[in-house]
Amino acid sequence: MTFDARRDDYLSALGLTDWQYRVDGPLGGTDQRVAEPEAPDQPVATEAPAVVAANGPPPGAELDTQPRADDTPSPQVEPLAREVPESLPPAAAENGPAGLDWDQLEAYLSRQDHRGANRPVFGTGARDAEVLIVGEAPGANEDAQGVPFVGRAGKLLDRMLAAINCSRATNVYITNICKFRPPDNRDPTPDEVAADWPILExxxxxxxxxxxxxxxxVAAQTLLDCQTPLGKLRGQLHRYPRRDLDVLVTYHPAFLLRSPQQKSKAWADLKMIARHIRAFDQ
Structure with missing residues (x-):
């Protein structure tokens, strides 16, 4: 496939070609995450990533969060089949997850208190990826399937990633701060965050x-150990506390489904993320 064809596919998937917002369009959905109030943002000057478009989207182009023809209920997404150890190293009982490999860590999580959830949601994607995407906690779809970011919000996230040539199947890993769904999809409590934090680390x-x-x-404030509104965290590079690790912040796709007026800001975030990824190879 030529570059132009691939670019057109990505832009079309996001609705960035001749897109017009229908005021009367259906914006409802089955996503369970609660929309969050946002503080006003400062404009972010960015240029389009080469993998998306040579000259960027046309003025006013935004992410398409309208229900699309392919927004039918998601099929069940099965985690990759892996050998999960039946027993863990004795040190795990004393030291927690420190020193465990991937499979041992997943087995360790499965033995923790589910806090009323059906199953743990460990993560999905390429375990050797350079990009880690972190949300707050599983919703109802994730709790049912054991996979993060499924349903309409997950489809939108996948389209956003495709626009910058990323995919959970190849070059990103996706997880949440909390590994078990909070009751009634409320925000996770400090105790719930603390219980699962060693797994994420x-x-x-x-x-x-x-x-x-x-x-x-919730993910941004928890990872950065701050109470700064998300709108003020966007558009700049942060450092992960106590680690030599860059952090960028963007909107939750479920929030975008409910707040289409924020689509242009999410597009600016994607361009910034893409530029940062390209710098890895320079």
Whole structure:
């Protein structure tokens, strides 16, 4: 496939070609994450990534969060089949997940208190990727399937990633701060965050990413240990506390589904993420 054809496919997938917002269009959905209030942002000057378009989207072009023809209920997404150890090293009982490999870590999580959830949601994607995407906690779809970011919000995230030549199947890994769905899809409590934090930290140790993308207010504030509104965290590079690791912040796709007026800002975030990824090879 030529570059122009691939670019056109990406832009078409995001609705960035001759897109017009229908005021009367259906914007509802089955996503369970609660939309979060956002503070006003400062404009972010960015240029389009080469993998998306040579000259960027036309003025006013935005991410398409309208329900699309392919927005039918998602099929069940099965985690990759792996050999999960039946037993863990004795040290795991004393030291927690420190020192565990990927499969041992997943087995360790499965033995933790589910806190009323059906199953843990460990993560999905390329474990050797340079980009780690972190959300806040599983919703109802994720709790049912055991995979992060499924349903309409997951489809939108996949289209956003495709626009910058990324995919959970090849070059990103996706997980959440909390590994179990909070009751009624409320925000995770500090105790729930603390319980699952060692799992996330060990995932980062094993993966050794070069960039973390925090998706949504709760994920961004938790990862950066701050209370700054998401709108003020966007558009700039942050450092992960106590690690030599870059962090960028963007909106949760479920928020974009409910707040289409923020689509242009999400597009600016994607361009910034793409530029940062390209710098890896320079």
């Amino acid at each position: 060990r995932q980062i140790d094993l993966m050794a990413p070069r960039l973390v993308v925090a998706v949504g207010r």
